Every structure is written in structure tokens, then in C-alpha cells.
Amino acid sequence: MTTTRRNLFKFVGGGAMGALLTPAPWRLITDTALWSENWPGIPRPARGEITTRFTHCTLCPAGCAVRARCVAGQPVSLTGVNPHPISRGALCPWGIAGHQLPYHPARVRQGPMREAIAAIERAIRKRSAGERVAVLDLRPGRTVSWTYRRAMAALDGGLYVTPPQSAYAIDLAAAKTVVSFGAPLFDGWGTPGNVFAARTNFRLIQVEPVESRSAALADIWLPIRPGTEAVIALALAGEIAVAEAARVTGVDEKTLGAAKEAMAGGPVLALAADPASPLMNWNAKLGALGHTVVARRESPVPDTWKKAAPATQMAAATDGTIRVLLIDESLPGGYIPWSEIAPKLAPDAVVVAFTSSSEGYARHAQCALPTAVYPETAEDVGPAIDTVAAVFRISTPLIAAVVPVVNPGQFVSRIAGLPPSDALRERADVIHKAGSGMLIGYADGKSTPVKAVTADDFWKTLNQGGCWMDSTGKQTLPGKLEFTASAEPAQDELPLTVVATEPRRGGLESTLLSKLERESNLRLSADRVALSPVDARAGGIENGARCVFETARGRLSVAAMIDAAVPVGVVEVAGGPRVADLCGANGRARVVRA
């Protein structure tokens, strides 16, 4: 056969056509995408030795035990610890992504430390008689809280201030019926694992205007008019007629009757969203004191610490007398609206915030000093509201701080002239010396009597994954029943009642929370409010429209969501420091189109 030019073209053309009928070109198309998996823009996860470490979450007072999976020392995922008798292997959405917080783009990364110290020392030196130095501790009950109290006792005119605190702990497992006045029982109230473990044993009557996550899972939901909780309490207590309560609260008589019937089933516990609410006093009449409502117990402290300043409320301070205010906002905790703090400050007051977030008091302070964030934090977690026993657990740092940080305890000690000390170790030694209670190790799940371990082993276990827990002796609290109906009349200028439904504690939150907010609308984000269709229509507001959320104290730009689950006359918000500053105690607002 002679090779001609024509035959060559025929061969090449035929081969190309034939190749199209084979899987080869299609496979080629498939594999062209392979390169893109490793292009420079795609981050490559680090490799290294995989280890397991334990710590405690500090993002809320629950202090859940945490098992961290670490790759080359860096935590890459967090889960709960099953042997833990209180947190029982559960973590909340915030805790699950806590290991990403040190890299949060909104983190406060630097602050004028030297200038802050100089300004504070100058202010202390030059203050006039009656002017005070105050520490505002947003998460009392920690070991560093004792340091603040000791420091304020050492300073002339020192004042230790906390947000309103509950003196009691709740034994949820002992309750058969829980009447919750807006307490977010299933969404941020206590320790998630503990609450859900107890859930099968009690009936829940949820009293609140909107159907929160707790109301959605309640056995009976009483959808009241905002501000009429006390009327429901009086009706359930049999002090006013059900018909009268139905008229005031808007709840139908049948549902109220069913709630009253449910209360006959066993020990009843009343819970309020605000732990300082007088609604909690109903527990005295319900016979809950000493059974389900008991005194909150702290772990022992050295005797030398007991010469400490007492905890006071901001309202108790005299107006215009605080010359230096140091705010520990290093851990998310309570929040006092700035409108309640500002009048207490002297005209030339120095305000310093120890914080990792620019959203809270950093907006009002002259100096915002960066602090460690979980899981860089090295401190203990105070007692949770649903922990009856005294506990001592340490949040062991999983990584070193990724930015230069200030230790608020050491800072305040230095200002007050206290000698440097390892307060956590001192307290652990006192607990060990007392010899009571058990040491629970997370790696093996074993409980060991404290008497059976040495002081060094006790300290080592606390730092490497474990907690100390004392016996659950219950102490009674005094209480009385005093209710007044306090429904606020509607005001024309501010026609909407503000109801905060999302558990926001301030501080940094994982960027992955966008999954629950913008990416799914599962939760209301801080820049959104929800309105009823009736209120939205009256204001000419469309779903998703940019609006202004306006209160007597200021305005906030938000997006409005229309939700038929929101009652008329209510605006649902996510809460947080900005909303707290805007609303204060009077939660009324209006929403208008931007």
C-alpha cells in the first residue's frame, strides 16, 4: 500500500472521529477539573500529629467540658465530653466553633496599654474625696473575680460592681412542672446537656409573647401580651380568677385552665428570664425553695481572700462619683446598658475596657485593651445556674494568644498594688486541702475521691482534663410572693414592644454563625428585626427592606423580616449590647422605612 497525502489525512481524520466515540475525550474533560482542586487560592489544611486535649468552654457560665481534636497542636474541632456529669457531651452552636475565635477578623488586636496605665494612675492620684475606682465584672464567680474584689478592698474607695446576679441554683432534675416566664430554657439558659437530660422528667409551661425555641418545644405555650407575666403567675397561683387573667393577658381560658391542671402533677418550679425578677419569688409559695431552687454554691477560696470588697450593683453607686472604671468584658456575660453607667461617672472619668470585641463597652471606653479569647483563656468558669453542687473547672488554653493581650486580673492587681500570685493554683490547693468531693477525669471518665490524690495530681488533672465537684447538699433560700401586674400601656410615638429572642451574650461570635443567620434564616441576626404582617403593612415595610429601628435612646439601621409568628405590636430582635443600649429597661421602639 502506498502512503499518499490523501491517505494520511484520511487516517488522521478517521482516527479523530473514532476517538470521539471512545470514552477518552470525555474522561479528559472530566479530569481537566482536577487541577483546580489544588490551585493557589484553595487553603490546604495543615498536617501533623493528631492529639486529643480537654478544656472547658468559657463562652457562657455553663462551662461545658470540651474535647478538642488537635492537629500539630492546633485545635481543628471541638466536641463535648460524655463522662462529664453536667454537660453530658453536649455543646451549643457557639461552643462548637469556639476554636476559630482567636482568628476572628473583628477581634481587638492592639490597645494603648501604657497610656491606659498612666491615665488610670493619674486619675487615682488626682481624684477628689468621694471619687471612686470601680471594677465592673460582667462574669462574677470566677477566681479572677476574687482578685478584683481583693484589689478593690485594697484601694481606698474601691468598688466592685456586677450585673444583677441570682443567688440561687436550679435543680431541674427535681422538678416535675416548670413554669417559665420567658426563660430560654432550651436555648441558652443553662447547661445544654443538663437541660436536655432532665427534659423527659418535667412538663414545661412556657409563658411569653412570641413562640421562641423553648415555647416551640413546650408542653403548653401561653402566648401572652407583653408585660403581663405577673398576671399569669397570679392566675396560676389562684390569686385572681382565670377569666380575669384571660382578659388581661389575651390567653384563652381553656389554655390557662390546662396549665393550671398541669401544675397539679408534682413539684412546680418557676423560672424567669431575668434571674433578679420578682417572679422568682413565687417559688417560695410553690414550695420550691430548698428543693428545686437552692443557694448557689461556690468552691472554697483561701481565707486570706475573704477580706474582699462586696459585690454591688451599678444602681447603688452615687451619680458622678466613679473616677476610674475598669470593665472586664474578656468573657461574654451580662451587660449593663451604658445609659445606666454614664450618670455614675465623674466628669473626667477614665474608662478602660478589657475586651476582645469592639461591639460592647469598647464603643464607650477611652481605652480598649485586647484580652485572650477562648480557647486562649487560662481561667476557671464560675458556677452555672443549673449546677447545684460546687464545682471547680479550669479553661486550659489550647493555643497561645495569637495577638499581644492584657491579663485583666494582673492589670487590676498592679493598679491596686497586690503582689503577683497564681490565684488558680492557690484555690485548687485549698480545695484539695479541704478534701471533700470528687475529681472527675475526662480521658477515662473515672471519679476519684479528692482525698485519694496528691495536690500535684489534683492540679495536673484539672489542667489536663477534669473537674472537681462537691456533694450536692442543698441550702434553702428565703423568699416571698409579691406580684403586681405591670403591663405597659402602648405609646403612640413608640408603638412596638421589643422582645429579644436570641441568646446573645456579646463578645466575638464565630464567622460560621452566618450559616445560622444569613445563609439559612434559622436565627435572627443582630442587624435584623422581625415584625408581624399587620405592623409591617401599617408602616409600608416590605420583607427584607432596610429600616430604622428607633427607641427613645437612639436609632439602628436594620433589615426588617415579616413573620406571621410575631404578634401585632411586637418587634422581635436578636438582642446584644447595641440593642440593650438602645432599649434599656423600657423596651419600646418603632420601625420605619429607611
Next chain:
Amino acid sequence: MTAHKRYGMSIDIDKCNGCGACMMACAVENNIPPVPESANDRKGITWIRVYKTDNHRAYPDRRTAFVPVLCQQCGHDTPCVHVCPQQAVDVDPETGIVGQMPERCLGCRYCMVACPYHARYFNWWDPVWPAGMEKTLNPNVAPRMRGVVEKCNFCHGRWHAAQQKAAAAGIREIDAADYIPACVEACPTGALRFGDLNDPSTEVARDAALPESFRLLEKIGTQPKIYYRSRRDWVREIASAPRPDGKDQHRG
């Protein structure tokens, strides 16, 4: 020879409080990045998404339920497998898991159109984490590139890890305790359970047989391996997505 598994999940809607722990755990485990500020609920990537649904009644009679929806791991006529021109989707005969191979995906999104459960997500953006946060990525899961579709694969990385552990111990069967998807592990309410539906002794198989158990869009015959359950009638009714006019269409 080991028996083939049929991994599935049971979800107790009456226990779910919509906290979102499953969504967060999924995102952490599978290296799903947060989306840019401009994104909304249609462009987000949530391999498991908790939908808030209700009984369509007016306040105060309105009642809410939270329904976690993930890839339903269809066991019959798996729609996404049929339509994929790239063979980027397949059903593993050993496990019954519907897998997605992002490196093969061309991003045509036929599978998203075909999926009756809206459980597939398109990567609109490059995977970007804030500076430093890439250190927290899970080394067992490769981040996906822009322009591909992704979805739940029952934490396939964990299945591989469990297999490796079993192989290292010289056994063929993996220990059930070694293979639990991140969402199930994270659920604080215990609403999510996972296991082999072929094994009648597993909790998930027992849950699937309960009278209040149901599957989403059961009528279209895809035989999902995600079983929901609720004692509330209205919750069970919405699972079949009845048409408001009552003219329900059945397949075939």
C-alpha cells in the same frame, strides 16, 4: 465477606429545638467556609439546613417545628446520579452513601435541579477563611473550589478514618461507635441518630419502623435513607408537600 451497609439517619422533629449545632458542626467538620457579606439564604452552603416550618395558622394558634434537611441519600432512582453528565455523583454499593466528587464536577447544576429536596449547594465563591483561620481546617476533608456543587456525604472522611482504624486492628467491620457524622455527634437534644438501616438491632432501624416515622416526599419513590418522626399530625402532613388545591400528583 462483610454484608453491605445501608447507612441512614433518624430525626426526631419533636426533640429538635432548631439550635443549629448540627449546622455548625457540619461546617467545621467539612471545611465549609463562611460566605461573603453579600450572600443570602439562596447562595449559602449548608450541607445540613434546619428549616423553620409552621402549621400555617395565624397567631396565637401558629405552631413551629424545626426540620433538619440534608442530602436524603436516595436509595432508588437517585435523581442526582441519573442527571450528572460527569459521573461526579455515585452511590457507594458498600454503604449506600450518595457521594459527590467535586474534582469531577463541572458546575452545570443539573443535579441541583433534579434534587427534590434542595439539599445540594453551588460554590459561588472561592473558599476563603479570615486570615489565620485556615489553621483550624480539618485535614481529613479537602476544601472545594469555586464553581462546583457540594452536599452532605455523611461525613465520608470519618468513614474512611473508621475503616483505617479497623484495618489497622486487623478487623473487617468498622466499630459503629467510630463512625458517627458530625451533626449527630453535635446534636445536644439527641434528636439525630445514625446507623445501619440493614441491621434491625440499631436504634436508627428501630426508629424507621415506628408508626410516626416518615420520609420526605415519600410518594416520588426515591426511597430516602433519612427517616423523620413526629407525633404531631401537621408535621407529618407537610412532609408530603401536599398541593394547596388538593390535586396531588403522584409519580408514574
